[in-house]
Amino acid sequence: MIPRRYERLKQVLRKRQSDLTVITEDVHKPHNFSAIIRTCDAVGVFEVHSVNSNSKMPTYSPVAKGSDKWVNLHTHPDLKTAIAQLQQKDLKIYAAHLSEKAVDYRRIDYTKPTAILMGAEKHGVSELAADLVDGHIIIPMFGMVESLNVSVAAAVILFEAQRQRLAAGMYDRVSLDTKTLERVIFEWGYPEIAAMYRQRGEPYPSLKEDGSI
Template structure:
């Protein structure tokens, strides 16, 4: 690994936002799911939550361009567990949902801990999910079609969140705890070595200032 690559990992991890995330509710087309992950990486989302009540979700590498390596994905078999996990972590959950009570997505304060729930391609957000969340948001549609592609909707909302967080200086401080930061640096720098340590249930070795492995 080159020093430049090591520095790039540091720059990216320094800006990761722990309290901004996405829940996908049965977004089942791999290219949509992968495009959402790619946007999450660009915005600085640390981890996302995928509810797959129907099937497992393959990631379409051509679209994600490898971003699935940089954004963790927690899977849930039902929407209740995903929303309640995030509520317990203190996040407000807003469903991107074309309902009558939905607010314009620009009215939300995304500098607060926030999760955006996105619905399935055809059926949208389920009634159960719509009832569990803290509010509904909508991207105003002024044309002939009623809705955007789900990955486009995700990008529009997440880049508004990024805009607000940049203005609030939230990308200027590190949000990850030091132990998680070190763990991520090791996993990103040496994925195969990290996998072998995990398999052996051994703690990772430390990294030196230039990213070299220090065996003590």
């Protein structure tokens, strides 16, 4: 790994937001799923959570443009498990869902630990999801249609979160702990070697100042 690439990886990781994430519930179309991942990378989301109860995880499409390599994906066996794990980490979970208690997505304080739940392309979030989350958010619309494509809606909400966090200076502070930073930068910089060490059950070697092993 050349020093310039090492510095680039460190720069990106230092802006990753460990307490801003997305949960996808039965988003099964590869181009939509990949577009959400790509937006998460652009906004600085460190990891994404996914539940697919009715089908297998969608494979990435060319829309991802390689962003799937830079955003950690956690799959969960069911929605209750996913939401419980995030709420245990003190994240507030907001579902993009049209309901009587839904509020304009811009009224949420995204500088607080936040997870955004996006539902299936055709049916939106499930009734179970709507009951389990901390709140509902909507994107105001003034046309004939009542909803956006799920990946577009996710992008709109995530960039509002980015706007708020930029204004609060949160991208200027390192969110990830040192141990995680060192682990991930090794995995990003040396994916094949990292896989070999994981297979052996051995810790990664430390990197030198220029990023070499």
